[in-house]
Amino acid sequence: MYPSATLTVDAKAKALQAAGEHVIGFGAGEPDFPTPEAIVEAAVAACRDPKNHRYTPTGGLPELREAVAVKTKRDSGYDVTAAQVLITNGGKQAVANAFAVLCDPGDQVLVPAPYWTTYPESIALAGGQPVAVPTDETTGFRVSVDQLEAAATPQTKALLFVSPSNPTGAVYPRDEVEAIGRWAADRGIWVVTDEIYEHLVYGGAEQHSMPVLVPELADRCLVVNGVAKTYAMTGWRVGWMVGPVDAVVAANNIQSHETSNVANVSQRAALAAVTGDLAAVAMMRDAFDRRRRTIHGLLNDIDGVTCLEPEGAFYAFPSVKALLGRELRGRRPQTSEELAELCITEAKVAVVPGEAFGAPGYFRMSYALGDDDLVEGVSRLAALFGEAGN
Numbered sequence: 001m002y003p004s005a006t007l008t009v010d011a012k013a014k015a016l017q018a019a020g021e022h023v024i025g026f027g028a029g030e031p032d033f034p035t036p037e038a039i040v041e042a043a044v045a046a047c048r049d050p051k052n053h054r055y056t057p058t059g060g061l062p063e064l065r066e067a068v069a070v071k072t073k074r075d076s077g078y079d080v081t082a083a084q085v086l087i088t089n090g091g092k093q094a095v096a097n098a099f100a101v102l103c104d105p106g107d108q109v110l111v112p113a114p115y116w117t118t119y120p121e122s123i124a125l126a127g128g129q130p131v132a133v134p135t136d137e138t139t140g141f142r143v144s145v146d147q148l149e150a151a152a153t154p155q156t157k158a159l160l161f162v163s164p165s166n167p168t169g170a171v172y173p174r175d176e177v178e179a180i181g182r183w184a185a186d187r188g189i190w191v192v193t194d195e196i197y198e199h200l201v202y203g204g205a206e207q208h209s210m211p212v213l214v215p216e217l218a219d220r221c222l223v224v225n226g227v228a229k230t231y232a233m234t235g236w237r238v239g240w241m242v243g244p245v246d247a248v249v250a251a252n253n254i255q256s257h258e259t260s261n262v263a264n265v266s267q268r269a270a271l272a273a274v275t276g277d278l279a280a281v282a283m284m285r286d287a288f289d290r291r292r293r294t295i296h297g298l299l300n301d302i303d304g305v306t307c308l309e310p311e312g313a314f315y316a317f318p319s320v321k322a323l324l325g326r327e328l329r330g331r332r333p334q335t336s337e338e339l340a341e342l343c344i345t346e347a348k349v350a351v352v353p354g355e356a357f358g359a360p361g362y363f364r365m366s367y368a369l370g371d372d373d374l375v376e377g378v379s380r381l382a383a384l385f386g387e388a389g390n
C-alpha cells in the first residue's frame, strides 16, 4: 500500500514552507476558508458541556443521524430515515466502511479513472479488486455505460461513482447519471456514490443523486457524504454513509471495533452545520467559481499545457503530456511525477501528479487557495515551462 499521494505532496510543501520558502500549494483538497462562526460556536459550547465528554453511540448522535436524513432530503431529494445513516470519521471512513461491507475476497469493483487515490486502496484493503475504467478529456473524463459494460465480469460486485469528481472536476449530466444507475440496477450490482462535492457545481452544471433518479437502485446503493467540503470542516472529521438498514448495521458493527464514534464535539459541530443554512457554501462557491475561471484561462495560456474547464469540486486537471521528455533545468522529466517533482524543487509550486489518480500525464491542481497565490503559482509554472527545450 502506498501512502496517500495527495497528503505526501502536501507534507513536502509544508516542510519547505516551514523552512522559510514561499511555497504555493495546489496540492491540498481542502477549502482555504475557516469553518463558519456559528458552527465553531456550537463546538465551543459543546466542549463546555460535560455530556459531550463521553462516548456517543457508534453510529453517531441520534439527533445528528436524524438531521443528516433531513438534510439529505433537503439537498438531494433522497428520502431516507435516521436508521439508514451512519456517522463516520470523515467521508473517507464512509468509503472504507462501504467497501468493507460490500467486498468478499475476489469481488471486483469498477472504478472510473482518473480516480480519487483512496478508492482503489480501500477496495483492496477490504479484500476486493479495483478495476480501473479509463476515461480521458475526449469524454470530459466521464465514463459511459458501454465502457462499464465492457469492463464488467461475473465477479463485478459494485461500481464506484463520483460526481462532481475529484480529481477531474467532471460533473455528470442528469441523463448520464440515470443511464449509469439503471445499468447498475439491471445488472444487479451495488453502487457506492460519493456526493461529498454536491454543492460545488458551476455554470450550468447540476449535481444529481443517483438513487433519486433511479429509485430501484436504492436497496443496493451506498451514498457517501460529509461536512468537510461544504462547510470548510476538513479537520473536524465528520462524514456519513447512507444506505439500506442492513448495510448500515453491518458498517456500524465494523466501526464499533475500529474507531467507535466520531468525536462527540465534532458531531455537535456537524449538527449545527447540517441544520443551518447554506450561506457559507454559497460564498465559497462564488470564490471557487472565480478561481476556476482564472486557473482554466491561465493554464491554457501555457505552451504545452491543456486543460478542460472543470464544472465542479475545486480541481483543475490539466494535461502536461506535451512537456514530457523535454529538457528543463538540466533534467528531462519523462513522467508527470518527475515533472511535479521539478515544479516543487525549481518553482516551489506543489501539484499532485496524475499517477496518484491512475492517470499519468496530468496534474491535479486544487484551486481552493487565495486568488493572489493562484495567479502567482500558475505564473511560476508558466515561467518554468517556458524554459522547456526540445
Ligand SMILES: Cc1ncc(COP(=O)(O)O)c(C=O)c1O
Pocket: 029, 089, 090, 091, 092, 093, 116, 162, 165, 166, 194, 196, 225, 226, 227, 228, 234, 238, 239
Ligand atoms: C471524492 C472525495 N470523497 C471523499 C473525501 C473524504 O473527505 P473527508 O474524509 O475529509 O470527509 C474526499 C476528500 O478529499 C474526496 O475528495
